[in-house]
Amino acid sequence: MTSQSTTSTGSSTAKNAGNNAGSWLRSYYFTRGAFSVAWVAAAFATGSNFGPVTAVLLVGYPLWDAAANLVDARRNGGLGKNPTQTLNVFVSTLTAAAVAIGLGYGMNAVLAVFGAWAIFSGLLQLATGVRRWKIAGAQWAMILSGAQSSLAGAHFIVKATGDTVPSIVDIAPYAAFGAFYFLVSAISLSISAYRARRSA
Numbered sequence: 001m002t003s004q005s006t007t008s009t010g011s012s013t014a015k016n017a018g019n020n021a022g023s024w025l026r027s028y029y030f031t032r033g034a035f036s037v038a039w040v041a042a043a044f045a046t047g048s049n050f051g052p053v054t055a056v057l058l059v060g061y062p063l064w065d066a067a068a069n070l071v072d073a074r075r076n077g078g079l080g081k082n083p084t085q086t087l088n089v090f091v092s093t094l095t096a097a098a099v100a101i102g103l104g105y106g107m108n109a110v111l112a113v114f115g116a117w118a119i120f121s122g123l124l125q126l127a128t129g130v131r132r133w134k135i136a137g138a139q140w141a142m143i144l145s146g147a148q149s150s151l152a153g154a155h156f157i158v159k160a161t162g163d164t165v166p167s168i169v170d171i172a173p174y175a176a177f178g179a180f181y182f183l184v185s186a187i188s189l190s191i192s193a194y195r196a197r198r199s200a
Contacts, residue, residue: 022189024075025136029186032068036179039064040172048167050107057168058110059100061175062117066092084128091120111166115156118174122149138188145181149174 039061046054066089073085080086095117102109126146129139152174159166 022136022193025132025138026186026189026193028068028072028075029138029182029189033179033182033186035064035068036175036182040176040179043168043172043175046168048169050167054168055100055103058103058114058171059096061171062092062095062099065121066090066096082128084124084131088121088124088128091117091124095121107166107168108160108162111156111170112160114171114174115153115160118153118156119150120153122146122151122153125149136189137192138185141181141185141188145178148177148181152177 039057042053042057046057069085069088069092070079073079073082073089076082076085079089095113098113098117099110102113123146126143129142129146132142133139156171156174159170
């Protein structure tokens with residue numbers, strides 16, 4: 001009897017943890033998706049013209065990623081229990097600083113920095129998705145997003161070595177795909193939650 005009760009309690013605790021994680025991630029993914037959509041719109045609005053707004057957008061994007069990962073880690077047990085998000089905080093913060101420095105050398109340098117960041121942050125996002133696979137749904141989209149981010153990063157680095165001067169518009173599609181995957185995950189989690197409520 002005690003064994004059955006313990007098993008039932010453990011199962012209930014795991015289920016509640018999964019529900020809490022799903023609820024947080026829905027809001028988190030929707031927020032990140034919305035920010036990325038707004039960033040892409042602003043990037044296309046500035047176009048190839050380089051100015052203060054473009055500089056703010058370029059530095060602000062990795063800073064936002066750092067802040068988002070920090071909040072996510074703290075919301076889910078703290079930095080110590082979420083090593084991939086914690087490392088992403090440091091990587092994205094350093095990237096923002098590197099972008100700020102790179103702006104003084106031109107957009108080729110900035111694109112190279114974004115490329116390196118896309119590779120590292122993509123791998124960390126992929127690792128986070130794998131780690132969350134058992135406690136939250138829709139992680140397949142995060143894993144795909146991380147893998148695609150790494151591939152995009154390699155493309156950025158190659159393009160940065162070319163003779164053509166890139167612009168923020170060259171980075172916008174990368175952010176757009178990120179928005180797509182975040183929104184796919186958020187919608188998928190919302191559908192799962194709706195079905196769970198219907199069957200309860």
